Amino acid sequence: MTIRAEHEIHQRRKGRNVGVGLMLAGFVVLILALTFVKITGGDFELPQIEEGQ
């Protein structure tokens, strides 16, 4: 028999972890969108590599 002690604190910690996870996922999506907008914008240029380097 397994011991299953489901305390209210487990729910609260789960809520905290899910919240942090969602925020991190949102941050990743935001960085992706920002990167896309920046590199498709008119003033974006790749750095030039000089000959001989």
Next chain:
Amino acid sequence: MTDISYQAQSYDNEASLGDYFALLKPRVMSLVVFTALVGLLAAPVSVHPVIAFASILFVAIGAGASGALNMWWDADIDAVMKRTAKRPIPAGKVTPDEAKVLGVALSGMSVMMLALSANLLAAGLLAFTIFFYAVVYSMWLKRLTPQNIVIGGAAGAFPPVIGWVVATGSMSVEAWLMFALIFMWTPPHFWALALFMKSDYEDAGVPMLTVTHGRKATRMHILVYTVLLVGLAVGTAFTAIGGPVYLTVAIVLNALFLKGAFDIWRRDEAAAEADGYRVEKAFFKLSLLYLFLHFVAILVEAMLPVSWGIWA
């Protein structure tokens, strides 16, 4: 022999995600988001919606970070004041160290990300705003001088300037007019609060004007600052961010605000005690609406496709 003992431990005070969010002062953040957004939209340069959203988010996170640092530093006086006793640190939900670490981490993250999403000047202004609120106001001025909120009010006045700089990459008179509007509004707003919060600041040893110079002098200060604010707020109507809509809103709101300040100045403590600080509380509520509607009017003027007469 094996000794199995059970220690009952209370988890009632373990923080939820909401407690960490409360450290960021969400109500102040909402004002920051709104004024920064107005600054951004009132600027004569359009910004890609993704860049605008990200930049305003990082400004909000930076403001929240300075709120967490303020709660870490002021945990001792927050515990004494009725208005702040339920904040996460005095309530025992979050430790002061956690608040400090969260504040420092979010400060660094928000400034770096704003530099990447917008520009270095906007990021520099955000860094200065965080420094000003957390160090100059919270650590230095708040417990030192009754002019604490006059000078500290500058921290709350920077967001529209940052919004403007996100869009344009530079500062201009219009951005500083929005700054001045919030800067001049802050003292009468907080002094009205100090009048009806009675002994809160005195108990905490914070040298608010009501404590150091008395309530009569505070009433006089509210009137003087309101008169100066009225001139500035109405005068802004005749600049590039103003217009007929703004002028109409400003005339109505400033007439009401001036009347409120005059009523506060005219009466004494006995009259205020008798009616439970009705006039002071009404003035405080009006002050919230006052600032909100002025910025709504600036936003409306920016959104209107046409200009009239002297504003053309």
